[in-house]
Amino acid sequence: MLKYNLKMVMEVDLPPLPQTLIDGILAWHDSKKALLDNIGAAGVGYPWIASHIRDNVSIDDPVNLENTIPGSPWNSEFVKLFPEAIPFFDSLPLTNIERIVLIESTKLVPPHVDRSKTHCPNNSLEPASYRMHLRKAVKSNGFYMQPRPMKEWGNHRAIIMGSPGYEHMTESLPARSWKIDPGKWWLLDNFCTQHGSDWKEGDDKVIVSVQGQIDPVRHKELLDRSAHMKCIKHEALVTAENGSPEQLAAFIKIVNAIPDDTYESSFKPTYGSLFQ
């Protein structure tokens, strides 16, 4: 079982994109980017402009590619311009890809839990959302995570002070910023973590978000292989690991007892505006 991992975010051992390829993709993104308009973006105040590499909507000239991970069509212009980029996306342990989107923040992104969590209802596979920075924030701290209290683990709703239904939450959650070199794949947890983004004038951070179905075996192999790499653990795991072996064992038992379907069972469409 991996649920006790409770890594809010972690780098993974996959080949990084070379800088020349990153530069080319960013130039393409800057020529294509437009307001991201979907239910998730609406719920957090439309804080992104985006370009789309794979999607079943939002692509003008879609093309299906054989010998890549199945799923939504690719943007044909992207495929023609950057054929060398395809293997980097195909290296992910996914059985299907619904979206590959380049997301650029244009203002503060309030904390939220991603709708892409629906691709990974099995909590024991977290962290399971594949990401990559292409351009870092230069004026602010950029992307951040917040550790959620245990009673909220697996709940898709973000804890935002003053939001309807959150009056019971009186503490404010500490934000931990995530710094990683552009081009490196990393994983985000949507089980024990919520996330958002700081922003200041002059920031044009771009993150690749890949949404698709996880291959449990290959994903867990990658988690194991990446155990030594950079990560930020949930404070509850740090506390447990600093305790006695008996305390850690008791903690693992409690975490693994959380049902795998907490996300699905907590889904309330009326709160749908709070996730992306």
Ligand SMILES: [Fe+2]
């Ligand atoms: Fe998000």
